Amino acid sequence: MVVLVVYAHISRSGVPGGVQDKISPDDRIYTDKNPSPFAVRWISEVRQYCLPLLFYVSGAASACSFKQAPSGFGKIAVYTFLGVALNGVLWVMGPQNPECDPGSCHLRPECKGAVFDFTISPWSGKLFPILFQMWYCVMLIALMLINWPLFAYLHKKSCHAAILILQLVLTGALVSAFVVLAGEEIEQPLLVASLKVACEGAFLATAMLARPEHRPSWLPLRFVHYLLGLLMFLAFGCTPIAPRIESISPSFILYIFTGFNKAFQLGFIITLSRLPGWEEALPIVSIYWPMLVILRTVTAPSTSWFAGGNLTYPYYPRLADRALYAAGAVVVMFVVDRVGRHVNCNALPESLANMALLLYLLHPWIMAILIVVTRGTPLEDAGSLWLLALAVGWVLGLCCTIKPRTICRARRDSKSLATCNGDSESSSQEDSVDA
Incomplete structure (x- = not known):
């Protein structure tokens, strides 16, 4: 997922062959004049499931490492501070002008910085380039805190079910705050807030069934997982937040918070049934696996590009499009989980783990340096820069893996x-x- 996210950031930086500032439907980024093969595949497939699956994996990791409280807070905080600091230095070394993209900066005298004449996160204001990729870590910390009652209840049988009321109150307060901040952008604020809180309450109540003592003997655990996936689909794809969302606003944050939080919760709950000593989730729909062809076809994203306000996750103006798009992300999560239960998997090599971490923290700097080095060459292309960035990340990961002999x-x-x-x-x- 980190590898795919890095391509999204490179393609959005303004280099040739990427996703440019003004995006219109259909073939804007794929024409005979300026073909962008990787960009087409990103917007056609990857964007639908990349970030939901990333949060799903994070929830799964929380299930594997959960003790008395969510673990990893200190580590994530250090990474967040380090990443934001590095991004801030990179921003100060550039022109500090959100309009200075690498594709046009050399033609504009105002795009002159201390070291770089461009910003690697153009058209995104003056604060986001400093936060940039670290928004994921900030949201991850928030999700770990908000979901602590649910995770503690499911993982530690000593917790009483009443603790889930605390989570419902916290989530409801957060949803209400975003609805108020959105103002007139949300036409029916009371309806939106009510639907969000109702979906959260139904999700928490259904999650209780993951514990055998609360579930009837005739109800399979996997069916509970399916119900949770259905609730994610309803909360994420079927709540009419606004007619349109064209920018990163409070209403958009409410939208992605809902979906990414549900993916995080799903990752935790589903992974619990894969841990030693826990009840196994036996297959139901997976028995009829050829039906996946139909499910994937129905929920596949359109091949016509629609920005939906930003590259992170589109908010389609039509309810049916939003619903099918969210459903496709849910389908991918369940497919990944089921395949992982039946295929023997090797542990992630340490070099790849180091590569992913360093690539995530350092790819803004890697991007900036590669843009300068490849300027005026055939490699000045989003796809080529992406592959070069992966090569640099691999070398860095390999160097950190090689331990000097004692x-x-x-x-x-x-x-x-x-x-x-x-x-x-x-x-x-x-x-x-x-x-």
């Missing part, structure tokens, strides 16, 4: 080994004998 391993003679093991007296006696 002195004991480097010097294999017995005297050095004895010294390293603390046997200095016997070593000195051997030395005197040799002398």
